Structures are given as structure tokens and as C-alpha cells.
Amino acid sequence: MIVKGQTVADGAATTLREMILAGQLRPGERVHQDQLAELLGLSRTPLRTALATLATDGLLDYEANRGYRVRSFSVDTIRSVFEIRSVLEAQACRIAARLGCPDSVLARLDSLVRIGDDILASGTLDPAALPDWRRMNVEFHETIIQAANNPLLGEFVSRTHNVPMVSDRVILWDDYEIIHRSHDDHHRIARALRHSEGERAAAIMNEHVSFAGDLLIERLREDPEAALQHLISTAGAVPNKPKKEKK
Amino acid sequence: MIVKGQTVADGAATTLREMILAGQLRPGERVHQDQLAELLGLSRTPLRTALATLATDGLLDYEANRGYRVRSFSVDTIRSVFEIRSVLEAQACRIAARLGCPDSVLARLDSLVRIGDDILASGTLDPAALPDWRRMNVEFHETIIQAANNPLLGEFVSRTHNVPMVSDRVILWDDYEIIHRSHDDHHRIARALRHSEGERAAAIMNEHVSFAGDLLIERLREDPEAALQHLISTAGAVPNKPKKEKK
DNA sequence: GGACGGCAAATTGGATACATTATGGCTATT
DNA sequence: AATAGCCATAATGTATCCAATTTGCCGTCC
Numbered sequence: 001m002i003v004k005g006q007t008v009a010d011g012a013a014t015t016l017r018e019m020i021l022a023g024q025l026r027p028g029e030r031v032h033q034d035q036l037a038e039l040l041g042l043s044r045t046p047l048r049t050a051l052a053t054l055a056t057d058g059l060l061d062y063e064a065n066r067g068y069r070v071r072s073f074s075v076d077t078i079r080s081v082f083e084i085r086s087v088l089e090a091q092a093c094r095i096a097a098r099l100g101c102p103d104s105v106l107a108r109l110d111s112l113v114r115i116g117d118d119i120l121a122s123g124t125l126d127p128a129a130l131p132d133w134r135r136m137n138v139e140f141h142e143t144i145i146q147a148a149n150n151p152l153l154g155e156f157v158s159r160t161h162n163v164p165m166v167s168d169r170v171i172l173w174d175d176y177e178i179i180h181r182s183h184d185d186h187h188r189i190a191r192a193l194r195h196s197e198g199e200r201a202a203a204i205m206n207e208h209v210s211f212a213g214d215l216l217i218e219r220l221r222e223d224p225e226a227a228l229q230h231l232i233s234t235a236g237a238v239p240n241k242p243k244k245e246k247k
Numbered sequence: 248m249i250v251k252g253q254t255v256a257d258g259a260a261t262t263l264r265e266m267i268l269a270g271q272l273r274p275g276e277r278v279h280q281d282q283l284a285e286l287l288g289l290s291r292t293p294l295r296t297a298l299a300t301l302a303t304d305g306l307l308d309y310e311a312n313r314g315y316r317v318r319s320f321s322v323d324t325i326r327s328v329f330e331i332r333s334v335l336e337a338q339a340c341r342i343a344a345r346l347g348c349p350d351s352v353l354a355r356l357d358s359l360v361r362i363g364d365d366i367l368a369s370g371t372l373d374p375a376a377l378p379d380w381r382r383m384n385v386e387f388h389e390t391i392i393q394a395a396n397n398p399l400l401g402e403f404v405s406r407t408h409n410v411p412m413v414s415d416r417v418i419l420w421d422d423y424e425i426i427h428r429s430h431d432d433h434h435r436i437a438r439a440l441r442h443s444e445g446e447r448a449a450a451i452m453n454e455h456v457s458f459a460g461d462l463l464i465e466r467l468r469e470d471p472e473a474a475l476q477h478l479i480s481t482a483g484a485v486p487n488k489p490k491k492e493k494k
Numbered sequence: 495g496g497a498c499g500g501c502a503a504a505t506t507g508g509a510t511a512c513a514t515t516a517t518g519g520c521t522a523t524t
Numbered sequence: 525a526a527t528a529g530c531c532a533t534a535a536t537g538t539a540t541c542c543a544a545t546t547t548g549c550c551g552t553c554c
Contacts, residue, residue: 008537009537009538034505043539052296053299056303065505065507087338091330091334149327152407160399255507279535281535291510293508311515312515313516314536
């Protein structure tokens with residue numbers, strides 16, 4: 001689908017981002033411009049624009065005259081990204097509370113929390129419910145970030161999602177207790193924000209994200225292959241939101 | 248000077264970054280590719296690569312088929328960036344303390360603190376000492392960030408420096424009391440890190456950065472013109488460190 | 495037998511030429 | 525006279541071509 005107001009280079013960047021995050025281009029692998037241009041059906045010029053963008057985004061490594069390589073992420077990298085995401089999202093809570101969340105935001109959070117409640121009401125984790133859960137989770141976090149009204153904050157959090165596995169779209173959907181507790185955090189965060197208790201919301205959010213990171217890392221350490229398989233099979237598309245709206 | 252292992256595009260990106268941060272290209276102004284290419288003495292291809300990079304870096308706004316504009320930064324933007332820098336640098340303290348700063352880092356921090364002490368020993372702010380002070384300040388902050396050993400953290404903090412006025416290279420060098428207190432923070436941060444008191448160091452750093460931001464914003468509100476003049480005249484070069492080392 | 499040096503193929507970087515899209519001014523019509 | 529639509533111009537986006545750098549291979553020399 002060709003979107004008006006988008007260039008071929010923009011499209012290539014989006015496609016490549018998805019390919020990398022989906023693991024189609026393996027980490028460390030060198031990116032051949034000619035091959036890739038042919039594969040994508042475009043010339044090298046827009047492709048190179050896209051590559052430069054992705055390199056600045058941190059998905060590719062670049063070395064002059066030696067081209068681009070897919071950045072490889074170690075478990076250490078994943079940990080370090082969670083260390084950042086946790087403080088950024090906590091700060092989002094603080095700022096949102098300080099600004100005072102408008103009713104629309106509070107209502108939306110409540111509605112999302114209820115959606116989560118419904119999904120968990122059965123007492124088990126239905127695989128079929130995962131996409132809905134993921135949508136709920138992503139929206140919950142994004143709603144708070146947007147409520148903070150800090151463009152750079154949103155940008156940085158988006159960038160942390162460029163690292164495979166770190167996205168809040170990645171969910172370990174196999175332990176009811178853990179998911180339940182995680183959703184309890186959502187309850188408490190929403191309530192704290194309603195009462196403008198920024199520090200409290202921030203503390204919960206920090207732990208909420210940090211724990212998710214710890215858990216993921218533990219799984220990856222225990223059995224990297226199984227965890228990866230599980231995550232890839234349960235990972236949803238990662239539609240990096242376009243920066244420009246059509247007028 | 249032509250550095251081996253750097254492409255023309257890289258050089259153009261660096262040059263443009265400096266031009267924008269120095270205010271040579273005014274905010275909101277449209278960037279004419281032909282003109283600029285001629286001005287810089289290169290063709291549009293590497294220029295466009297550089298533009299794409301700077302846009303991803305957040306210094307330029309891009310709209311398909313309408314080209315690039317210099318991003319304009321409001322006082323609100325500056326505030327929002329300080330809100331991020333403060334938590335990121337605080338987190339750097341936490342992580343550095345948790346990892347345990349090696350002696351080399353502690354020694355360096357001590358040495359930097361002493362340099363600051365010497366500059367302030369006279370009891371007045373000598374304009375001639377500003378460059379040394381700035382170097383000291385930048386190194387102090389960078390040393391801690393590097394001690395945290397979290398690549399993304401460093402990257403993000405670097406990016407906050409892409410916003411005019413937010414850099415730790417920008418210093419309000421006109422109030423001895425304030426500078427003295429700020430340096431006292433450095434003392435306490437270094438000491439806390441020596442004792443592996445991460446939370447304490449983080450708290451001080453957070454306030455250290457937040458207050459600098461508040462102060463700057465206050466000045467900009469009071470008398471934008473005067474503050475800008477003062478800052479530009481006292482601002483040093485902003486050498487964005489190259490990401491790759493020659494082997 | 496190993497290592498250094500040079501040559502050739504492949505790949506990246508940059509310049510130029512072409513296509514496509516916005517933009518401003520002009521005319522014609524209401 | 526004002527506005528809508530069209531055309532010309534200018535600027536951006538893409539493709540192709542050429543140059544420069546890397547890289548792997550082979551031969552020679554130590």
C-alpha cells in the first residue's frame with residue numbers, strides 16, 4: 001500500500017525496521033545494499049537514506065566504506081535498555097500527575113484496566129486473548145506517556161522499543177500469577193494518577209517495568225532458544241507510528 | 248581537515264549540527280538543499296544523508312516532498328528536555344554505584360572536583376576561567392555516564408545535548424554563589440559514589456540538573472534576548488564525539 | 495611454510511541527470 | 525473585484541553512473 005505523503009525511503013525504513021525486529025536480518029549480518037535494493041524493488045538511493053535513518057535509530061551499526069551491519073543485542077544490552085525504560089516511564093507518571101491528568105485520560109486508563117480485568121476473569125491465560133492483552137498493555141503505557149506531554153520522552157521510549165525483546169509488545173504469556181500481578185500494577189498506577197500521587201505512580205511503574213525486564217532476562221538466561229521461540233511466536237507487529245498525519 | 252575513515256556525509260552532519268546549535272540556521276527556517284550543498288562544497292547526495300541523520304537526531308523536522316526545516320525549540324521544549332536529562336543522569340549515578348566505580352573513575356572525579364575548587368578559590372568568577380570550568384563540568388558528567396556502562400543511556404544524554412541551551416556546556420557564569428553551590432553538588436556526588444551510595448548520588452544529581460534547568464528557564468523568561476546573548480557568547484564548541492575509533 | 499605485498503573483484507560513497515511533487519503567479523470566470 | 529483553477533517554476537525524491545575504498549586471493553619472497 002502506497003501512502004501519499006510518504007516517500008519510498010520512508011517506506012523502506014519502516015519495512016527494514018520490521019525485518020530487523022522480526023529477526024529476518026540476523027544480528028551482525030552485513031547489509032548488502034545492491035541485494036537489498038533489488039529485494040525491496042527500489043534503487044540504492046532511497047535505501048541508503050533509510051539505512052542512515054535506522055543507523056541513527058540504533059538498529060544498525062555503520063562504518064565508513066564498510067557499510068551497515070545489523071546491530072547485535074546481547075542480554076546485557078536488553079538489561080541496560082530496561083534500566084532506561086523504567087526511569088523514563090516512571091518520569092512520565094511523575095509529570096503526568098504534576099500536570100494533572102485530564103478526565104479523558106483517566107477514563108481511558110480505567111477502561112483499559114477493565115479490559116484487562118475481563119481478559120483475566122477466567123482465571124487462565126487464553127492464548128487467543130493475547131493480541132487483545134497486548135493492545136491493552138501498549139495503549140496503557142502510551143496513554144500515560146502522552147499524558148506527560150513531553151515529546152522527547154515519547155521519542156526515547158519509542159526508541160527503546162527498537163531493541164528486540166524490550167518492547168511492551170513482548171509479553172510472557174504463560175504464567176497467570178505474574179500477569180495478574182502485573183495488571184494489579186496497572187490498577188494501582190491508574191489510581192495513583194487519579195489522585196495525582198506522582199511519586200507513588202512512578203514507583204509502581206518503575207518496578208512494573210524493571211520486574212518485566214528481570215523476568216525476561218531470567219528466561220533468556222535459562223533457555224535462550226525456547227524463550228526466543230516463545231517470544232517470536234507471540235510477538236505482534238510493531239507498527240512504529242508514523243510521525244506525520246495526512247492533512 | 249579531512250579525517251580518514253570519515254565520509255563527506257559524516258562531516259556535513261557534524262558541520263550542520265554545529266551550525267544549528269550555534270544559531271547560524273535559524274529555527275523554522277527551511278533548508279534549501281541546493282544552496283546548502285553549494286555552500287558546503289558538496290553534492291546533494293551526502294548532504295541529504297546528513298540531513299536524514301540530523302532529522303532522526305531531532306535537530307531538523309522533515310516533511311515528505313517539502314524538505315527539512317530547522318526544528319524550533321520553545322522554552323517548553325527546553326524544560327521538557329531537562330526533565331529527561333535529570334532522571335537519566337540520576338540513573339547513571341544509581342547504576343554506577345551499583346556496579347561499583349573503579350578507582351580510576353573515583354580518582355578522575357576527585358581530580359575534576361579539585362580543578363573546580365582551584366577555579367573557585369579566588370572567590371570570584373573569572374571569565375577567562377570559563378573554558379576550563381566548562382571542560383571540567385562536561386568531563387565530570389561524562390565520566391559518571393561512562394561509569395554506568397550503559398550505551399543507550401550515553402546515547403540519550405548526548406541527544407539531549409542536541410537541544411540548544413540544554414547542554415552541560417552551557418553555563419550561566421555570572422553568579423558565584425550559584426556556581427559554588429553547583430560545585431558543592433559535584434563534591435557530594437563524588438563522595439556518594441565513592442561510598443557506593445547510589446540513591447543518594449542520584450538524588451543530588453537529579454536536583455543538580457533540575458535546578459540548572461529551572462535557572463536557565465527563569466533567565467530565558469525574564470529576558471530572553473539578554474540570556475541568549477550571554478549564552479551564545481559563553482558557549483563553547485560542541486564537538487559531538489565520533490562514535491567509531493580508528494583501529 | 496608463513497607472511498607480506500600487490501592486484502582484481504566487489505562494494506560502498508558521491509555526483510549528475512531525470513522524475514515527481516509543491517508553490518506562486520496569472521488568467522479567466524463569476 | 526475576488527476567487528478558483530491552471531500553468532510555469534522551483535525544489536525535492538529517485539535512478540543511474542562514476543570514483544574511491546575495501547577485501548579476498550594469489551604469488552612471491554623471506
